Amino acid sequence: MDIKNLDSSDADDQCPLRAIHAVIDGLMKTDKKGNITYGIAKSEEVSEDGLVHTYKLRKDVRWDNGDLVTAHDFVYAWQRIFKKKGSYYYMFADGIASIQGAQELSDKIDAGEELTDDDLNSMGVKALDGYTLEVKTTVRVSFLDELLAFPPFYPINEKFAEKQGSKYGKSAKTILGNGAFKMINLEPGSVAEFKKNENYYDQKHVKLQRLVMKLVQEPKVAAQAFEAGETDYAPINSDLVDKYKEYDSFKQVYDGFLFYISINFKNEDLANLNVRKAISYAINRKYLCENVLKDGSQVVKGFIPSGLATSPCGVDFRKDSGDFTFYDKAQAQDLLNEGLKELGKSEITLRITYGTDKSPMDVFATYLQNALSKLDGIKVEMVATTKQDRIYNKQKNGDFDLAVTRWGPDYGDPTTYLTIALSTNSNNYGKWANSEYDQLVNQVGVESDVEKRWQEMKNAEKILLDDYACIPVFEKGAATLQNMKVKNLVIKPCRIISFEYVEKTE
Known part of the structure; x- marks a missing residue:
């Protein structure tokens, strides 16, 4: 994992989001048990x-520069994500946060x-005064508080951000926090270092004096560092x-990612x-999880993982929507034969694109190669390649056939997955479209109507998977080594890992 950017309008990967979470608090956050709290x-x-939420x-x-955090900091940040065309602006729109x-x-x-100031000011977020924020939605959003604990909804100090310009969030000196920790050093590809924020408003919970994230470490190197006590x-x-x-x-945790x-x-x-159906039927997901990955990963039965x-x-x-993934090598061959006949070909060549710097993508890709190679x-x-190149060059530019990828839930609702496949979603790199x-x-x-909405989401998943718009393979488990003296590290699906409550006994 690496940190290229700490700008909450741009950061869209697990590691930078964790770092942002460590240094900035939002309207809501997670408690010691991983539940959403103020x-x-x-x-x-x-x-x-x-439809109207008043916070x-x-x-x-206070921000680290001494400024008080105000309602305006949220208005600025939320407008800024649109102004910058950030990675997560779609989360504010209908179907997710549904902000007016x-x-x-x-x-x-x-x-x-291009958006004008009038356009931005039309969004349903308003500072009624310095410490009152009004948020208007187009529908009742049952998981809004959960969204507000996610970094794209965090505040940004306008004065500081505007002074930094394009450098904002690119280094420890160009990020301004208000959270449990202060970033004191960032060396992309190497290390991120933090110290306790002595002025944190809720510091009674913060026991750690120092936090260090080692970046882009091979699992073998990480394990050796763990054994050495580093x-x-x-x-x-x-x-x-x-x-x-x-x-x-040794611990196994479920991290909520769909591969x-x-x-x-x-x-x-x-x-x-x-x-497409032949490819899916050729994958023995049970064997992959139990004999190859061996990290607590489990077979996924649809595009929405279990427990979400x-x-x-x-x-x-997942139980309510049913099963959409099956393994049958003989049927896979029959399906492929039929597909080749329809194409008028005796053989096709498919490229599997994957990043070697994000475990277990290489293991997943190698297994897929072996599974497909067994078909005539x-x-x-x-x-x-690297993850960055896979996503932002090859996939974004359509230079791929099959790409092994993943998606982690940003909040606990099926739309966190379903919206990826919309024809208008910028993450729909495969360009599947279904009106x-x-x-x-x-x-x-x-x-x-909550009952009707639930059924509509089930119907949507069925359309997606009956057409094999993508091929779900497994729900990721994580095999980890954790110091027995470390307690209260909050790891829970749909939540950013929180270090605020960590204690380390001597």
Whole structure:
């Protein structure tokens, strides 16, 4: 993992989001058990129709430069993410946060239009006074407080950010925090260092005096550093599980990430449904999880992982929506034969693109190569690169056939996955498009009937997976080594890892 950027309008990967979370608090945050609690907000009042949220802010929260954190800092940050066309502006729009006016701003960005100040001021976020923030939504959003604990919704000090300009968030000196820790050093590709913020408003919980993140470490190197007492927490990969699984420090946690195969629909061979189905049926997910990954990962049955969200009557979405992934090598071959016949070909060549710097992508890609190579009629080529190059060059520019990728939940609702596949979503690199799906997911975004909304989300997943728009493979587990003296490290799906409550006994 690496940190290239600490700007909450741009950062979109696990490691920088953790770093931002360590140095900046939002309206809401996580408590010691991983539940959502008040952060900078001290209270919330919701209108009877659920469309107007009024947050009263604490008056004792200061930025590291001494400025008080005010409601304006949230307005500025939320408008800024649109102004900068940041990675997560879509989360403010209909279907997710559903902030009034955010969909219109999103549509303008998608159409290539420049936003004016009037456009930005039309969004439903307003500082009623220095310590009162009003947020208006187009529908009742049951998980809004959960979203507000996610970094793109955090405040930014306007005076500081504008002074830094394009350098904002690029170094320890160009990020301004208000949270439990202060960043004192950032060396991308090497290390990020933090110290306790002695002026933190909630510092009674903060026991750590110093926090160090070692960046871009190979699991083997991380394990060696752990054994040498140089680190207290080290994610390891499948190659090391057998060596450490009997250690008291060995832990397996579910981190909520869905690993799947992104498909380029501009490839005429992959545009064939039977070819896509053959690829999915060729994957023995159970064998991959139990015998290759060995880190607590589990077979995923759909595009929405288990444990993410429950229905109005308490049933897990995955159980309620049913199974969409199956392994049958003979059927995979039959499907491929049919697909090749439809294409008028005897063989096709497919590239598998993956990043070698993000475990277990290389293991996943190698397994996929072996699985597809067992089918007659597919020739596999491997394209090894970095995660950044895979996403922002190859996938973004359509230079791939199959890409092994992942998505982590930003909040506990199925739309955190379903919106990825919208034809207008910038993360839909494979360019799958289905008007019925778009219409249904957009309807979910404005649906006020919770029972109807739940069914619409199930219907949307069925459309997505019946067409094999992507191929879900496994729900990621994490094999880790954790110092037995370290307690209260908050690791929970749909939450950024929190270091605020960590204690280390001597």
